[in-house]
Amino acid sequence: MCLAIPGKVEAITTDGDIRVGRVNFGGVVKNVCLDYVPEVEVGDYTIVHVGFALSKIDEETAQKTLADFREMGMLEEELAGEEEAFARAARTPQSACPDGSCAEDLAPRLIK
Helix, strand or coil: CCCCEEEEEEEEEEECCEEEEEEEECCEEEEEECCCCCCCCCCCEEEEECCEEEEEECHHHHHHHHHHHHHHCCHHHHHCCHHHHHHHHHHCCCCCCCCCHHHHHHHHHHHC
16 A cells, blocks of 8 residues: 655755655654655655655644554554565465456456
8 A cells, every 4th residue: 555644854955956854754764855845844744655745734634644544553564664565565465467357357257
């Protein structure tokens, strides 16, 4: 799953022409591209999806969303490092038809 996760901007730097923020997602800190949200400053909360900040949000909404994700057990999954994500994927049973074509083949037989 790929969720947009709220986080608090702790620092802002640049990498060449790219604005980069150090963003804290309830204890997990990652570097995030801030180019799409030039209004975001240190101390602000932002919604981040696949490493890009998409919008500024208020602290109350950010904290509520983080709490909801934690309660559902989704926060750790979304913020896992690359090695953990690969390990989790390796443990997950694989489909013989990752493109979903098997389900399409079964549909006519299930309707009969």
